[in-house]
Amino acid sequence: MIATSRPRRHARTRPVPHLALALVSLAAVSGLAACGDDDEGSVAAEACDAAVALDAAFAAAPQDPAGFGPYAEAELVPVADRLVEHLDGDAREAAEALRDVYGTIATTGDPAAMETPEAAEARAAVGAAIHDGCDLEAVEISAIEYAFVGAPAELPAGRVSFALANDGVEEHEMVLFQRAAGVTDTLEDLLALPEEEAFSKLRFTGVAFGAPGTTSHVAVDLTPGTYFLVCFIPQGGEDGPPHFTGGMQHTLTVT
Numbered sequence: 001m002i003a004t005s006r007p008r009r010h011a012r013t014r015p016v017p018h019l020a021l022a023l024v025s026l027a028a029v030s031g032l033a034a035c036g037d038d039d040e041g042s043v044a045a046e047a048c049d050a051a052v053a054l055d056a057a058f059a060a061a062p063q064d065p066a067g068f069g070p071y072a073e074a075e076l077v078p079v080a081d082r083l084v085e086h087l088d089g090d091a092r093e094a095a096e097a098l099r100d101v102y103g104t105i106a107t108t109g110d111p112a113a114m115e116t117p118e119a120a121e122a123r124a125a126v127g128a129a130i131h132d133g134c135d136l137e138a139v140e141i142s143a144i145e146y147a148f149v150g151a152p153a154e155l156p157a158g159r160v161s162f163a164l165a166n167d168g169v170e171e172h173e174m175v176l177f178q179r180a181a182g183v184t185d186t187l188e189d190l191l192a193l194p195e196e197e198a199f200s201k202l203r204f205t206g207v208a209f210g211a212p213g214t215t216s217h218v219a220v221d222l223t224p225g226t227y228f229l230v231c232f233i234p235q236g237g238e239d240g241p242p243h244f245t246g247g248m249q250h251t252l253t254v255t
């Protein structure tokens with residue numbers, strides 16, 4: 001499947017921790033979409049806490065592949081255990097599958113364990129359950145060539161679940177950065193800087209990634225500040241300019 005190879009091809013040029021990318025890319029192969037049911041509050045608060053903590057742990061994953069195993073054991077498996085404990089029904093089963101995948105990574109150190117359709121389905125199912133059932137701001141964004149349609153300009157601080165529906169024909173991702181304290185550069189300014197300098201002014205906050213026809217999620221606890229949504233996927237394939245150059249970039253103010 002294209003989704004499993006795509007993140008590796010771009011890992012060189014993207015700031016996203018490899019493990020986070022590997023995890024998030026799974027949603028792309030599942031084909032699951034959010035059900036859209038309005039059952040906010042139906043998921044236990046402890047499960048919502050765990051889901052936000054898990055996505056925060058993804059965002060903090062080490063860059064060095066040698067660190068994946070210990071990181072999964074120390075940071076991902078325990079949080080996934082909490083998620084399993086506090087979810088019910090199908091979502092619980094999905095969380096169990098996800099936890100087992102992290103357990104495998106903790107043992108092997110190899111994130112390839114996540115590159116299966118079953119693991120992708122589990123992650124997408126958990127993401128949808130949290131998006132629809134937790135007491136948080138549920139934001140739906142449509143990714144097309146080349147824009148984040150429906151991305152809000154402002155959000156109140158607090159928990160947000162972003163559902164990124166890929167309604168386009170190419171793969172898309174939504175990499176979420178917070179602008180570092182004291183930095184005043186606009187997103188346009190930052191994207192024009194050398195990579196290392198740009199990333200020194202940004203805090204990687206999360207990522208959702210999806211093939212056409214899929215919906216992927218990321219749940220984050222936003223503090224006040226300026227955030228940027230960026231798609232780094234190349235237009236039309238490997239050699240094209242990044243989607244953000246075609247307009248797939250967005251600034252979000254959190255107050």
Ligand SMILES: [Cu+2]
Pocket residue numbers: 143146171172173231232233243248
């Ligand atoms: Cu894109």
